[in-house]
Amino acid sequence: MKRPLLMLSCVLLGLSPGCGPGDSTPDPGVQTEDAETVDLDNLRIGVSGSVDLLPEARRLLEARGLSTPSLAAAPLTLAEPLRLAVNDPNATFGTSPVSEDGTFTISDVPVREMHLSLVAGVEAAGLVRAHTVVYDAAFTGARPRTDLIDVRVWALPEAFHNALSVAVGEGTIRGHTANQAGTLRDAGFVLGRVVDAAGLPVAGAKVAPDREDLAGRIYYPSADFSTAGQAGTGPDGLFVYVHSGLDADTFLLSVEGLEGYVPRNVGVAPGWGLVLTLHPGLYPPP
Structure with a gap:
């Protein structure tokens, strides 16, 4: 039941070239000029980068005199968000602990199993469950064909999630969820930032x-x-999307009235949040 839902969602979103085993659309939607190519018949790649608290979250913790959660040795997981949303047991593609300096490397990621995008999430005490988009098929309609390097993963502290929930308002969240949820996590949410070509908030x-x-x-x-x-x-260029608190959903998000912003894939479900950056062009700012 779950796999047909995945394939149907790809077709509905116009991403069928990136969902089939024979896709050959050029790569990649991220900067990879320093990365090594991979075996196209196998389609397994490496993903490396860094993890840190979302800058706005760190600022809020410091302003309120709260301690920052430790990320060292925390498990970081790569997954497909749509498959996470429907509780597919095969949603996870790889796991690695975060190093003391905040970096991580995961090898042999089976991107042939990826349908819409690739996300990374870290679990540790004091963090809310959240996954950052590190590759989106919306840019090319295809899976990545080279290693993904220098990706950035943002961790969301519980205190920051709670502050966002208060800002949006419990009554508002309950109104969007037919009184099923009073917090963003229970409803399911998207936290995003709109930036310009230089990476500055818009x-x-x-x-x-x-x-x-x-x-x-x-x-x-x-x-x-x-x-x-x-x-x-x-x-700060931030926005929050409040999910229904019910079944998983997929759709596209775009920036109104500004040129160069590619509509982005979103998968959302109760219990966790999706973090993404909306930027102009095919490549993320440095």
Whole structure:
């Protein structure tokens, strides 16, 4: 039942070239000029990069005098978000502990099993369950064919998640979930940032899903995370999408009125959050 749902979602999103075993679309949607090529018949790659607390989360913890969770030796997992959303037991593609310096490396990642995107999440005391998009088939319609290097994974402290939930408002979250959830984690959520080509946050941007029935679920936190409105991004470029608290869902997110931003794949479900950066062009800013 789950695998047909995965394939159907790929077709509905127009990504069937990236879902079949014979796709040959050029790679990759991320900078890989220093990476080694891989065996195309096997389609196993390496993924390496760094993990850190989301900068806004670190700022909030420091402002409130709260301790920062340790990431050293925490397990980092690579997975397919849509498969996570439907509780597919084969959603995980690799795991590695985070090094003392915050870096990680995972080899032999079977990207032939990837359908929409590849995400990485770290689990440790004091963190909410969240996964950062490190590769999205939306850029090319294909799976990665070279190692992914210098990827960035953001960890979300519980205290930051709680602050975001308060900013959006328990009543608002309950309204979007038919009173099934009072926090973003229980509802399921997307936390994103809109940046320009230099990687700087874009204020005043508006993010739109490709389905009209979801448009009212996007909120923009204030700089102090005390409130969240729906007019547009603040100085940090952040936005939050509130899921229904019910079944898994997939859709596309895009930036309204700004050129060069590719619509991005999103998979969301109750119990965790998806973290992504919306940037212009095919390659993430340095």
